[in-house]
Amino acid sequence: MSYKHILVAVDLSESSGIVIAKAVSLAKSFNARLSLIYVDIDYAAHYTGLSYAEFNKLETCGPADESLHKEMQMLADKTEYPVANCLCVTGDLNKKLNETIKNLNADLLVCGHHHDFWSRLLSSVRKLLNTSVTDLLIIQL
Secondary structure, three states: OOOOEEEEEEOOOOOHHHHHHHHHHHHHHHOOEEEEEEEEEOHHHHOOOOOHHHHHHHOOOOOOOHHHHHHHHHHHHHOOOOOOEEEEEEEOHHHHHHHHHHHHOOOEEEEEEOOOHHHHHOOHHHHHHHHOOOEEEEEEO
16 A cells, blocks of 8 residues: 555654654655644633633633744654645644545544553544544554
């Protein structure tokens, strides 16, 4: 099997480099396009007791936050492979990833999974496995 466009979901932690390195290795072997995405999860949708005005006081970053774009660009600059798209989006993780996969015609989604207490309770991977519209590569972190 050959991949033409690999989308890499990053969380902007130190482990993002590990996930990107695996994706770059695949992209090089398939001569595939590589795109990076960070999804700033919209927690307001989960806290219906808060108004958007109240929630915005709690929120530390939004879609227009320049620091997110700078961090994403720094990741792209460190990547030893051309990055076709470097995206920051806000919303539901699975919905935004699947929309982006369709819009970019990506045929592989690469993301990481931490084996820690919080990931056991609130794992995004389980939902991704059930909703992804393309192949998945989950990197154990």
